[in-house]
Every structure is written in C-alpha cells, then in structure tokens.
Amino acid sequence: MNNTKAYAAVSATAPLAAATIARREPTPHDVQIEILFCGVCHSDLHTVRDEWSSVMPTVYPCVPGHEIVGRVTRVGSAVTSHKPGDMVGVGCLVDSDHICPSCQAHDEQFCPEATFAYNSPDKHQTAAVTYGGYSESIVVDERFVLRIPKNLDPAGVAPLLCAGITTYSPIRRWGDISGKKVGVVGLGGLGHMGVKFTKAFGAKVVVFTTSPGKKDDALHLGADEVIISTDARQMKQHAGTFDYILNTVSADHDINAYIQMLGLDGNITLVGIPEKPLPVAAFALLFGRRSLSGSLIGGIRETQEMLDFCGEKNITADVEIIPIQQVNEAYERLLKSDVKYRFSIDMASLKK
Amino acid sequence: MNNTKAYAAVSATAPLAAATIARREPTPHDVQIEILFCGVCHSDLHTVRDEWSSVMPTVYPCVPGHEIVGRVTRVGSAVTSHKPGDMVGVGCLVDSDHICPSCQAHDEQFCPEATFAYNSPDKHQTAAVTYGGYSESIVVDERFVLRIPKNLDPAGVAPLLCAGITTYSPIRRWGDISGKKVGVVGLGGLGHMGVKFTKAFGAKVVVFTTSPGKKDDALHLGADEVIISTDARQMKQHAGTFDYILNTVSADHDINAYIQMLGLDGNITLVGIPEKPLPVAAFALLFGRRSLSGSLIGGIRETQEMLDFCGEKNITADVEIIPIQQVNEAYERLLKSDVKYRFSIDMASLKK
Numbered sequence: 074m075n076n077t078k079a080y081a082a083v084s085a086t087a088p089l090a091a092a093t094i095a096r097r098e099p100t101p102h103d104v105q106i107e108i109l110f111c112g113v114c115h116s117d118l119h120t121v122r123d124e125w126s127s128v129m130p131t132v133y134p135c136v137p138g139h140e141i142v143g144r145v146t147r148v149g150s151a152v153t154s155h156k157p158g159d160m161v162g163v164g165c166l167v168d169s170d171h172i173c174p175s176c177q178a179h180d181e182q183f184c185p186e187a188t189f190a191y192n193s194p195d196k197h198q199t200a201a202v203t204y205g206g207y208s209e210s211i212v213v214d215e216r217f218v219l220r221i222p223k224n225l226d227p228a229g230v231a232p233l234l235c236a237g238i239t240t241y242s243p244i245r246r247w248g249d250i251s252g253k254k255v256g257v258v259g260l261g262g263l264g265h266m267g268v269k270f271t272k273a274f275g276a277k278v279v280v281f282t283t284s285p286g287k288k289d290d291a292l293h294l295g296a297d298e299v300i301i302s303t304d305a306r307q308m309k310q311h312a313g314t315f316d317y318i319l320n321t322v323s324a325d326h327d328i329n330a331y332i333q334m335l336g337l338d339g340n341i342t343l344v345g346i347p348e349k350p351l352p353v354a355a356f357a358l359l360f361g362r363r364s365l366s367g368s369l370i371g372g373i374r375e376t377q378e379m380l381d382f383c384g385e386k387n388i389t390a391d392v393e394i395i396p397i398q399q400v401n402e403a404y405e406r407l408l409k410s411d412v413k414y415r416f417s418i419d420m421a422s423l424k425k
Numbered sequence: 426m427n428n429t430k431a432y433a434a435v436s437a438t439a440p441l442a443a444a445t446i447a448r449r450e451p452t453p454h455d456v457q458i459e460i461l462f463c464g465v466c467h468s469d470l471h472t473v474r475d476e477w478s479s480v481m482p483t484v485y486p487c488v489p490g491h492e493i494v495g496r497v498t499r500v501g502s503a504v505t506s507h508k509p510g511d512m513v514g515v516g517c518l519v520d521s522d523h524i525c526p527s528c529q530a531h532d533e534q535f536c537p538e539a540t541f542a543y544n545s546p547d548k549h550q551t552a553a554v555t556y557g558g559y560s561e562s563i564v565v566d567e568r569f570v571l572r573i574p575k576n577l578d579p580a581g582v583a584p585l586l587c588a589g590i591t592t593y594s595p596i597r598r599w600g601d602i603s604g605k606k607v608g609v610v611g612l613g614g615l616g617h618m619g620v621k622f623t624k625a626f627g628a629k630v631v632v633f634t635t636s637p638g639k640k641d642d643a644l645h646l647g648a649d650e651v652i653i654s655t656d657a658r659q660m661k662q663h664a665g666t667f668d669y670i671l672n673t674v675s676a677d678h679d680i681n682a683y684i685q686m687l688g689l690d691g692n693i694t695l696v697g698i699p700e701k702p703l704p705v706a707a708f709a710l711l712f713g714r715r716s717l718s719g720s721l722i723g724g725i726r727e728t729q730e731m732l733d734f735c736g737e738k739n740i741t742a743d744v745e746i747i748p749i750q751q752v753n754e755a756y757e758r759l760l761k762s763d764v765k766y767r768f769s770i771d772m773a774s775l776k777k
Contacts, residue, residue: 128708175689183689183713329702337527337535340716343707350681350704355695356480358719361535364692365717367710 078423079208081134085123088401096212097199101151104218111206112140112232113416118404138206139165139190140231152215162219164234165370179372222384229389232415240267241379242371243342247317251275256318260287263321265414268294273386332357342366390415396422430775431560433486437475440753448564449551453503456570463558464492464584465768470756490558491517491542492586494579504567514571516586517722531724574736581741584767592619593731594723595694599669603627608670612639615673617766620646625738673697684709694718742767748774
C-alpha cells in the first residue's frame with residue numbers, strides 16, 4: 074500500500090480538506106497514474122454532501138473526482154496497452170465484471186458489478202469504498218485507462234472523461250444529426266460540451282438558456298441560435314421544429330416546454346438528474362409521437378472513441394484552472410453557475 | 426344534405442339522446458356508408474363531457490364515435506377504391522391536407538389540418554364540427570375509408586379502427602418483438618388488443634394489472650404471465666427484464682414503477698392519456714438508458730395494414746354488443762371498467 078495525498082470530506086457537512094489515503098500496489102493488470110488535472114463535476118458535490126443518499130448513500134471519508142488526467146508512472150507485469158510516461162485518462166468507471174450482457178455490449182456503465190471512481194465498494198479492499206481523483210495518484214485496471222491524444226491540453230481534457238462522454242454518447246446514439254435542428258438545454262459543464270459536439274457533427278445548434286447574458290457565450294461556442302426559454306414568444310415560434318434535444322439541466326424545470334419543441338418522432342434526452350420527478354404531460358408525448366430518454370455517461374470503448382474524435386477535431390472543455398485549496402469555494406461558485414464552464418484542479422497544488 | 430338519425434349530447438352534462446343531423450351529399454370523391462357497428466372509445470366519453478377542454482374544447486351538439494364499420498351505399502363519380510356493398514371501416518381520421526410532411530410520410534394523424542371523425546372543424550361546412558359514428562350513416566373521403574377483411578365479424582372489427590391501430594402502431598414501430606419480453610399495462614379496450622397483437626407477433630407477453638381477478642382473463646387472451654402490479658415482490662422480481670412495455674392506462678398511475686421494469690435501452694410507450702402529468706424520475710431513465718414515448722393512433726396506410734394483418738390472423742376485439750339506447754349506461758360501466766373489453770353499438774337499434 075502506498076500513502077497518497079488527497080482532499081477528502083469526512084461528513085456531509087464538512088468541507089473538503091487535506092488527507093492521506095492508501096492506494097494499492099499495482100497488480101499485474103494495474104496502471105499507476107500520477108494525476109495532473111481533475112475536473113470538478115456536479116456529481117462530486119452531490120456525493121460529498123450525501124445529496125443522493127436515497128439512491129447511493131455516501132461512505133466517508135469521501136474523495137471525489139472522476140475526470141482524471143495524468144501520466145503513467147508504473148505498470149503491472151501483464152499490462153500491454155499502456156507504458157510509463159503515457160498521458161492517460163480515467164473517468165467514472167474503474168472496473169466491471171466483464172461477463173454480463175452490458176459488459177459484452179461495451180456498456181460497462183450498466184454492469185451490475187460496475188465499480189465507479191469514488192464511493193463505490195472497493196473490490197481490492199484497500200478501503201471500504203473507492204477514492205477518486207482529488208489525489209496525487211491513482212491505481213486502475215488497465216482496461217479502464219484511456220489514451221489521451223497528444224495534441225490536446227490536459228487541463229481541458231479532464232472534463233471530457235465525464236462531461237464529454239455524457240454528452241457525446243446520447244448524441245451519437247440518436248443517429249446522424251448532420252443538418253438536423255438540434256437543441257441543447259442549459260449552458261454549463263455538460264451543455265457547453267453538448268454545443269461543441271453537436272456543432273462538430275454538423276447540426277444546426279440552438280441553445281436554450283434562461284440567461285440572456287449567456288447568448289454571446291453560446292454563439293461564441295458555436296451555437297447557430299439562442300432561445301431565451303423564459304420568452305414565450307420565442308418558444309412558441311420554434312415549437313414542433315426540433316429533431317433532437319439534449320437536456321443537460323439538473324435543476325427543476327418544465328420538461329413539457331421542451332417536449333413541445335420537438336417535431337414528429339423527436340427525442341429529448343436527459344443527462345442531468347433533477348432531484349424531484351419531472352411532471353410529464355402525456356399529450357405532449359402522444360401528439361408528435363415524441364420520446365423522452367435518459368443517458369448515463371458511456372462505455373469504455375465509446376469513451377476512447379470520443380477522446381480520439383476530440384483529438385481529431387481539437388475539442389477540449391473550456392476550463393478555469395484552480396488549485397485544490399480553492400475547491401470548497403469552487404463548489405459554492407458551481408451552485409451559482411459561476412464558472413465557464415468547468416473547474417479543472419491543477420494537482421501540482423496538492424504537493425505544496 | 427341528408428337528414429340522418431344519430432345520438433348526440435347537447436352539453437357536457439346532458440346524456441346522449443336521439444337527434445337528427447345533416448350529412449353532406451357525396452362529392453365525386455366521397456363514399457356514403459350505412460353504419461352497422463360503432464365501438465365505444467373512452468375518448469368518446471371524454472369529448473362528450475368536455476373533459477379535454479383545455480386542449481380540444483367540445484362543440485355541441487356532439488355526436489361521438491370513431492370506430493365505425495359499415496356497408497357502402499353510394500360512391501361519388503371519381504371513387505375508384507370502393508363500391509356499393511363493400512364492407513368498410515372509418516376510424517379517427519376523415520381528412521387531412523395531403524401535402525404536409527406528416528401526410529407525405531403517411532402519418533396523417535399528425536397533419537396540422539387533420540380532420541377527425543368528430544368534434545373537428547368540418548371543411549365541408551355541413552355543420553360547425555364533424556359528427557361521428559353514433560349515427561345511421563356517414564359520408565367520408567374515399568382516401569379515409571378502409572377495406573375490412575371478409576372473414577372478420579363486423580361487431581368485433583369496429584374497435585380495431587381506434588383501439589386496434591392505437592396498439593398495433595407503437596408495437597410495430599418499436600421493431601421486431603418476436604421472442605422479446607413485452608409488457609402490457611392495463612387490460613381494458615386498448616390493453617386486450619395489445620395482448621392479442623404482441624402475442625401474434627411472437628413476444629413473451631406479460632400483463633400488468635392491479636386486479637387479481639383479471640389474471641385468468643389475461644391468460645385466456647394469450648398472455649404468458651400476469652404480474653399484479655400492487656405486489657412489490659412480483660414487481661421487484663421482474664425489474665429490469667422487459668424489452669418493451671405498452672402502457673394503455675389512462676388513470677393516474679406510478680409510471681416510474683413500470684420504467685424500472687425495463688432492461689437496457691428498454692422503451693415504454695404511452696397510448697392512454699392520463700389527465701394529470703406523470704411524475705418521471707430522471708434516475709429511472711438514466712440508469713438503463715430507458716425511454717418513455719407516446720404514440721397516437723396511426724396513419725391510414727398503417728391502419729389498412731393492421732386490418733389486413735387481423736384478417737390474416739383472425740384477430741378482432743372482444744366486444745359486448747349493445748343497442749344505442751344503452752350507451753349512457755355503457756359510459757357509466759366504462760368508468761368502472763365493467764366491460765370485456767369494448768362496447769360495440771349495433772346501429773340497427775337506431776332505426777327503431
């Protein structure tokens with residue numbers, strides 16, 4: 074076991090603070106990674122504060138972080154796909170059973186035995202639960218370690234491991250959006266990646282936002298048009314015209330207003346998780362034969378495909394780099410949507 | 426104009442009663458039909474009582490009925506597809522604009538200018554709105570008149586024109602359900618057709634019902650298994666195992682309980698219209714990448730395909746034949762689900 078510096082919360086009400094955790098010695102199939110950057114995802118905050126207690130109660134101490142980019146420092150004797158010095162990434166998934174139908178279909182995120190980067194039972198029993206990327210280093214099974222294209226900036230790559238794949242996967246699965254009218258609801262960490270991907274795939278991209286102040290930002294990110302969703306006139310004008318809408322909002326909102334924007338056989342996919350159930354009007358679904366779906370990150374193969382696509386198109390997240398010492402303040406700013414568009418923690422700060 | 430006997434409601438609180446209405450003289454493209462049977466759909470009751478006033482207010486007098494089977498008595502000079510003596514059907518749709526994208530795609534039900542069998546602005550201006558099948562006869566554009574297979578009993582065919590196509594269309598659109606585990610929620614007019622169709626397409630059919638008393642009926646109709654949806658143990662045992670669920674319930678119900686029944690990429694399609702919005706938990710959609718859709722009857726081409734399929738497989742609705750004089754009582758029984766599984770009005774009773 075190796076002692077490793079990290080930032081941890083010891084209870085739902087405690088701030089994150091410096092801590093020392095144990096990491097396992099790499100097994101023959103493991104890759105040891107020095108973490109360079111870790112993105113700050115809203116899920117980190119939900120978990121640290123035990124806000125998903127009914128579904129996934131938090132075990133403390135909790136070390137969050139699942140948008141991890143780093144450099145390989147050691148590999149186990151059987152590892153063939155990575156070598157020391159490689160730039161690599163780790164996302165939400167760090168293990169699965171490899172035998173269930175979901176794993177066979179390369180959808181490891183739905184494996185009943187999936188191990189997540191943090192707050193997930195640790196099969197190696199180094200601790201009760203896994204510890205995430207707010208840490209100097211991590212040890213991960215080679216099958217869950219992603220290759221990072223050399224041309225991309227590591228700080229901006231980190232959020233691709235969650236925000237990137239979360240938005241890329243549903244867009245790709247919907248089908249060919251080239252030339253289609255596609256909406257992106259919300260312009261935060263997920264939404265700004267949604268704009269970049271839908272644009273890269275050739276859609277006519279329309280951003281829905283409640284904040285008129287975000288209009289220029291949306292256009293700058295590549296949106297063709299911006300609809301202020303509180304403006305009934307604008308909403309009515311676009312009703313029934315969208316082929317597909319990616320809904321990244323996790324605050325409570327009127328989902329029917331967006332369902333009404335869809336044309337015949339249109340689909341709206343949720344990738345955020347609002348706390349309360351969304352009241353869905355059946356009429357809105359029946360008339361237009363519309364559908365409402367959910368999508369959860371993506372499998373490992375699809376995540377690598379997304380990273381390779383980003384390398385090819387030179388896509389990264391827009392980030393504000395912070396030292397780990399500012400992470401509690403960053404959480405408060407996250408709650409006020411005061412970030413463009415993702416915090417990326419420079420892990421060199423942890424060594425200080 | 427021809428005076429025609431009918432049953433009409435003059436207000437939201439009035440019972441249906443004998444009335445005389447005008448039907449237009451057939452134009453060159455029209456088919457005049459003597460109505461033999463008309464099914465009683467829950468939509469008839471909703472419309473008669475103005476229960477959808479916020480979406481589609483009812484214009485009185487109201488003559489409901491859109492599950493119409495009859496015999497051609499006259500055809501216009503340009504009619505080529507039907508001739509006097511033919512057994513034909515008319516469903517929810519009696520006209521559309523024929524030029525919009527929905528019409529081009531044979532989805533006339535989504536045409537912005539679609540004319541429905543009743544309570545729809547009458548383009549021929551015979552009256553303010555169209556009058557439906559609770560009537561001796563009807564005059565309909567030949568393109569909206571369906572051929573009825575000769576081997577089928579007309580009383581049992583009538584409900585196919587709405588309950589039949591409403592359940593057939595989403596099942597066919599989902600894809601090949603042969604060998605799949607498919608659920609049907611509710612065992613009323615729509616649900617019992619859902620069981621017949623899913624069975625005919627080779628699925629393993631499981632009926633969800635709140636009434637243990639309906640178990641034998643469901644098995645008799647062709648279900649392979651019945652789940653009492655109020656039994657938490659049974660529900661838990663089947664969680665995550667369904668490929669597709671057809672939800673025919675229009676009463677308020679816990680949709681999340683059924684979403685949880687779906688496996689990876691599973692879909693549940695609503696064909697009933699609950700009055701209140703359904704609270705949908707995002708977690709249930711995200712984990713399993715599930716989807717919730719709506720479907721509304723079907724286009725004319727698809728309705729003919731359904732009727733031909735029923736002819737081939739000898740499928741009709743299970744009906745209780747009533748005289749028109751009992752229609753108000755039938756509505757009360759409908760509200761108590763006291764019918765197996767559809768009332769079919771014998772229109773000969775109107776001549777008395």
